[in-house]
Each structure stands twice: as structure tokens, then as C-alpha cells.
Amino acid sequence: MAPRDMPKRGKAGSPTGRIALLHALAHIELNAVDLACDIIARFSTLDLPRNYYDDWVKVASEEGLHFSLLSKRLRDLDSFYGELPGHDGLWEASQETAHDLLARLAIVPLVLEARGWMLHPR
Ligand SMILES: [Fe+2]
Structure with missing residues (x-):
């Protein structure tokens, strides 16, 4: 959904609020997997050391563990x-x-993550 169309989460600490928060965090982790893989695919033509891309593979793997x-x-x-x-x-x-x-x-780590925007997109 567009960020502006997201429903409000339930009250913090309530069962529905807890599930909504965990769901939002899982969504962020899955996006992190996608973003790491996207960097590898999209920018692989740049003249960067092989280790740079290997590190992104490791990031994707770790974010996948967080998602799991x-x-x-x-x-x-x-x-x-x-x-x-x-x-x-x-x-x-x-x-x-x-x-x-x-x-x-x-943009991603310095702006979106730093502002907590991914959890509170409005
Ligand atoms: Fe993570």
C-alpha cells in the first residue's frame, strides 16, 4: 500500500498492536533483503571490488534470518x-x-531508517 493509505496499528502492547508491530518489522526485514539483492543486481556493472558485492550477499542473508x-x-x-x-x-x-x-x-539508511520512517510512514 501507499504509506499514506496504511491503517493505524492497534494499541501498543495489545495483542493486535503487538502483531501489527511484528508485521511491520518483518516487512522492513524483507525489504532489506530485496534492497541488498537489488544493489547487487542493479549496480554490478560498477567497477567495485568483488568483496563489496560479497558483503551485500551477507547482508541479504542476515536480513533473511531476521525476517525468518x-x-x-x-x-x-x-x-x-x-x-x-x-x-x-x-x-x-x-x-x-x-x-x-x-x-x-x-537515502535508505541515513534518511528513512534514521527517521524511523519505515515503521511510522505517515
Ligand atoms: Fe535486519
Whole structure:
């Protein structure tokens, strides 16, 4: 969903609020997998050391582990990833920076993550 169309999460600490928060975190982790893989694919023609891309493979793997842990916790709470909508703001940002690796590296961690925007997109 567009970030502005996301429903409000339930009250913090309530069962529905806890599931919504875990779902939002799982969504971020899955986006992190996508973004790491996208960097490898999109910017592989740049003249960068092989280790640079190897590191992104490691990042994708670690983010996948984070997603798996959150996904398991959701199932423990009788939910699952995909039960709730996710916002596409992070992926939109990746598309806007698709032309420039430095822009990509600056926008995602320094702006979106630093502001906590991914959890609170409005
Ligand atoms: Fe993570």
C-alpha cells in the first residue's frame, strides 16, 4: 500500500498492536533483503571490488534470518507475514535512487531508517 493509505496499528502492547508491530518489522526485514539483492543486481556493472558485492550477499542473508525470526514469532501468535498490508515506501525510495548507488546508500539508511520512517510512514 501507499504509506499514506496504511491503517493505524492497534494499541501498543495489545495483542493486535503487538502483531501489527511484528508485521511491520518483518516487512522492513524483507525489504532489506530485496534492497541488498537489488544493489547487487542493479549496480554490478560498477567497477567495485568483488568483496563489496560479497558483503551485500551477507547482508541479504542476515536480513533473511531476521525476517525468518519475526515470521516465526508471528506464527507463534497465530498470525503470519502477509496477513496485514505493508507499505511500499522503502521500495519507492529504492526506485527513485535506482540511477545512483551513492544516492541509494545515502537515502535508505541515513534518511528513512534514521527517521524511523519505515515503521511510522505517515
Ligand atoms: Fe535486519
